[in-house]
Amino acid sequence: MTDTTHAHRIDEPSALLRAAGLRVTAPRVAVLAALREHRHADADTLIATTRARLGSVSTQAVYDVLKALVDAGLVRRIEPAGSPARYEPHTHDNHHHLVCRTCGRIEDVDCAAGRRPCLDVVDDFGFTIDEAEVVYWGQCPDCA
Amino acid sequence: MTDTTHAHRIDEPSALLRAAGLRVTAPRVAVLAALREHRHADADTLIATTRARLGSVSTQAVYDVLKALVDAGLVRRIEPAGSPARYEPHTHDNHHHLVCRTCGRIEDVDCAAGRRPCLDVVDDFGFTIDEAEVVYWGQCPDCA
DNA sequence: ACCTAGAATGGATTCATTCCATAAAACACT
DNA sequence: AGTGTTTTATGGAATGAATCCATTCTAGGT
Ligand SMILES: [Mn+2]
Ligand SMILES: [Mn+2]
Ligand SMILES: [Zn+2]
Ligand SMILES: [Zn+2]
Numbered sequence: 001m002t003d004t005t006h007a008h009r010i011d012e013p014s015a016l017l018r019a020a021g022l023r024v025t026a027p028r029v030a031v032l033a034a035l036r037e038h039r040h041a042d043a044d045t046l047i048a049t050t051r052a053r054l055g056s057v058s059t060q061a062v063y064d065v066l067k068a069l070v071d072a073g074l075v076r077r078i079e080p081a082g083s084p085a086r087y088e089p090h091t092h093d094n095h096h097h098l099v100c101r102t103c104g105r106i107e108d109v110d111c112a113a114g115r116r117p118c119l120d121v122v123d124d125f126g127f128t129i130d131e132a133e134v135v136y137w138g139q140c141p142d143c144a
Numbered sequence: 145m146t147d148t149t150h151a152h153r154i155d156e157p158s159a160l161l162r163a164a165g166l167r168v169t170a171p172r173v174a175v176l177a178a179l180r181e182h183r184h185a186d187a188d189t190l191i192a193t194t195r196a197r198l199g200s201v202s203t204q205a206v207y208d209v210l211k212a213l214v215d216a217g218l219v220r221r222i223e224p225a226g227s228p229a230r231y232e233p234h235t236h237d238n239h240h241h242l243v244c245r246t247c248g249r250i251e252d253v254d255c256a257a258g259r260r261p262c263l264d265v266v267d268d269f270g271f272t273i274d275e276a277e278v279v280y281w282g283q284c285p286d287c288a
Numbered sequence: 289a290c291c292t293a294g295a296a297t298g299g300a301t302t303c304a305t306t307c308c309a310t311a312a313a314a315c316a317c318t
Numbered sequence: 319a320g321t322g323t324t325t326t327a328t329g330g331a332a333t334g335a336a337t338c339c340a341t342t343c344t345a346g347g348t
Contacts, residue, residue: 027295060338064296085335125242125251125284127251130283131280132280136277188304202329205327207306
């Protein structure tokens, strides 16, 4: 049995925050924890979860935290059409998403073409492309 | 010189509407015309253009028209993250989009992998996938 | 323990879009 | 052409998600 009470695990919310040069605050730690519990959660879910954990947090605080985390590269924000923004811990693996048109369920999909795929297109209009984002639309088994 | 005054060209707005089983109304014809003038226009642009052409239309009318056209398959609606919805005549060619992170400029990109690409993923979680939507993010030459 | 830049609060505000009840117009049928 | 039924347009209010702002609070450096 390993004692982790006083451990400073690099993947702990507070360590992540410090490593990113962000101040460690209760809302930030709680939001990071909430993000682990709920895959691809929207702000509402994160607000509710954070509030449950802390007793109270302002809605604005959670939005601010999310913005700080996204800006710091700790969190990825995705905005599937027709849905409020979703958030997930940033894994930097450039994975894609499978979205159910009916219930909005979202699943991760590994990038078939390698790490950062499809970055070259036939005619790029002179654009400097840095990311190819793929959304697979369909029906999940429950909705089919 | 070809006289087209009394022609019933299949690609004329009114013909398109009738073919789709939709009533031909001034706002619908005007919105279809506006869609030809502005690639990937948002609702605001279409409202302004339609209003200029007709003298006046309600905002709601344009939204209703757009919904009817999208439902009928005549128009495609895309929702790039961070931008209001954009609309384009539906070409059914499953092309993708290049989006400038700075100015929001959008360009069409042919699908490199064929008509309906990437529809197979490693693990599809039992989903029935009907579309793979790709957004290439980057900077346009003007913004770079 | 103290200071100060940065973060949280509560409240108002924006933006894109949708909802609703009423008035107007399109098309089918005399 | 006139009538009737259904669909569409109008004006105005309402919504959901997110942002702005002024004030109060707090984390972390000295
Ligand atoms: Mn994901
Ligand atoms: Mn396009
Ligand atoms: Zn589903
Ligand atoms: Zn640009």
